[in-house]
Amino acid sequence: MSGLSLSAIAMLIFGIVVLYGGLAYFLYRAMKSQKK
Amino acid sequence: MSRGSPPTAFAKVVGKKWEWAGWFTVFTPFLVAAYYTVVIAWCFCYMIYSLDLRWGANAEGFFFNNFLGLTSGPEILGGIRVPILIALIMLWFFIFLILYKGVGRIGKVVTILVPLSTIFLVIMVIRGLTLPGAIGGINYYLTPNFSALLNYEVWLAAYAQVFFSLSLAQGIMITYAAFLPKKSDISNNAFITALSDAGTSFFAAFAVFSIVGYLAYSKATSIENLGIVGPQLTFVTYPTGILLLPVAAAAFGIIFYIALQMVGITSAFSMVEPISSSVNMKWGISKTKATAIVCIIGFFASLIFATGSGMYWLQILDHFVADFALVIIGLIECVVLGYIYKLYRLRQHANDVSDFRIGRWWDLLIKFVTPAILIFVLSFAFYETIRAPYMGFPVWAILVGGVIPVIAIILLSFVFMKIKGKEIEA
Numbered sequence: 001m002s003g004l005s006l007s008a009i010a011m012l013i014f015g016i017v018v019l020y021g022g023l024a025y026f027l028y029r030a031m032k033s034q035k036k
Numbered sequence: 037m038s039r040g041s042p043p044t045a046f047a048k049v050v051g052k053k054w055e056w057a058g059w060f061t062v063f064t065p066f067l068v069a070a071y072y073t074v075v076i077a078w079c080f081c082y083m084i085y086s087l088d089l090r091w092g093a094n095a096e097g098f099f100f101n102n103f104l105g106l107t108s109g110p111e112i113l114g115g116i117r118v119p120i121l122i123a124l125i126m127l128w129f130f131i132f133l134i135l136y137k138g139v140g141r142i143g144k145v146v147t148i149l150v151p152l153s154t155i156f157l158v159i160m161v162i163r164g165l166t167l168p169g170a171i172g173g174i175n176y177y178l179t180p181n182f183s184a185l186l187n188y189e190v191w192l193a194a195y196a197q198v199f200f201s202l203s204l205a206q207g208i209m210i211t212y213a214a215f216l217p218k219k220s221d222i223s224n225n226a227f228i229t230a231l232s233d234a235g236t237s238f239f240a241a242f243a244v245f246s247i248v249g250y251l252a253y254s255k256a257t258s259i260e261n262l263g264i265v266g267p268q269l270t271f272v273t274y275p276t277g278i279l280l281l282p283v284a285a286a287a288f289g290i291i292f293y294i295a296l297q298m299v300g301i302t303s304a305f306s307m308v309e310p311i312s313s314s315v316n317m318k319w320g321i322s323k324t325k326a327t328a329i330v331c332i333i334g335f336f337a338s339l340i341f342a343t344g345s346g347m348y349w350l351q352i353l354d355h356f357v358a359d360f361a362l363v364i365i366g367l368i369e370c371v372v373l374g375y376i377y378k379l380y381r382l383r384q385h386a387n388d389v390s391d392f393r394i395g396r397w398w399d400l401l402i403k404f405v406t407p408a409i410l411i412f413v414l415s416f417a418f419y420e421t422i423r424a425p426y427m428g429f430p431v432w433a434i435l436v437g438g439v440i441p442v443i444a445i446i447l448l449s450f451v452f453m454k455i456k457g458k459e460i461e462a
Contacts, residue, residue: 005175012178015238023235
């Protein structure tokens with residue numbers, strides 16, 4: 001096994017974008033509203 | 037909105053006659069805590085065993101025979117396992133120490149345990165990914181099998197997992213919410229909680245599957261041939277993988293089981309806090325006394341799972357709590373909020389204090405989608421239970437270990453509602 005398969009890479013990117021992107025977005029909104 | 041424990045919240049917000057539903061939501065996680073603490077106790081013992089990798093080449097035999105002393109069936113108790121008993125005493129005492137002064141101490145403990153367990157997780161992922169064969173495990177983990185989406189059992193399992201992982205329908209969120217500042221951003225907190233939970237699980241799986249991949253590589257076998265479900269994964273497959281590590285195997289084992297304990301303990305005290313707070317708030321019993329009573333009862337309840345047949349009783353009770361009690365509570369909460377209480381008021385309250393506005397889609401979820409799925413889950417579980425005894429256990433064991441405890445906590449909920457109290461606020 002040399003590396004990750006294309007579909008595994010696609011799921012990895014999907015997971016990172018949805019979960020951590022979403023988390024970053026809501027944390028950003030929380031910090032922004034706290035500043036107001 | 038109610039700023040009270042779950043029973044108080046149901047009584048105040050929905051109506052006095054619904055207080056029992058609040059008690060049902062706090063008894064259920066307490067029932068879970070009774071066996072959940074035993075699994076944490078196993079982790080404690082395995083942390084000690086990691087020092088000399090005591091399970092040796094036969095991790096399966098060590099776990100089931102030497103450690104659990106598993107008997108041939110639930111009817112043979114087999115006596116209490118002393119290492120598990122000692123770990124349980126320490127664990128329940130630790131839970132008492134965290135809870136007896138109120139939720140303030142929970143916040144302090146969590147701010148230490150959560151970052152620490154995350155650091156341990158990062159160490160495990162890095163170590164796992166640098167092992168030969170790890171990539172095979174990651175491929176196994178991440179390669180999608182889209183045909184599984186057509187299997188309704190996968191959806192049911194996923195739904196149950198999310199329900200359990202987010203501690204929904206366990207009174208935990210209602211209890212913690214009672215102590216939040218009045219203007220807390222509800223919607224944003226909900227999204228952050230859900231995404232952090234899923235994000236941590238997504239990341240933690242890299243630690244698990246990299247080791248599983250390494251184990252498959254070392255044994256020149258496929259991952260399908262390794263046990264990667266339930267306790268088998270944590271106490272048989274993973275220890276086998278740890279044993280094969282080229283360097284610092286003991287240190288890795290210790291870190292792994294400490295991390296599991298930390299994650300487990302933060303969940304365990306959140307399962308005990310709702311009932312402790314509810315007793316404290318309803319009858320004005322001091323928090324110290326209420327917590328002590330609850331922890332002592334919890335300790336004695338968990339002893340059955342520390343016996344040689346404990347694994348059987350754990351499997352039976354877990355099935356009935358996860359597939360029946362939690363689903364019933366979720367259904368009751370949806371029906372009560374969606375059809376008895378004016379749901380838009382709850383959404384309006386959330387929108388008033390939140391940066392992110394929730395639309396009417398949320399009402400549709402609570403009124404129709406979630407109840408429909410829960411009814412389906414419940415019907416399926418009911419059908420499966422009637423079709424054949426769960427995991428082939430004798431009917432009497434299923435009644436004693438699963439059906440009666442769930443019915444008992446429902447009845448007890450009505451009894452607790454009827455006993456007069458002197459409600460105090462958080």
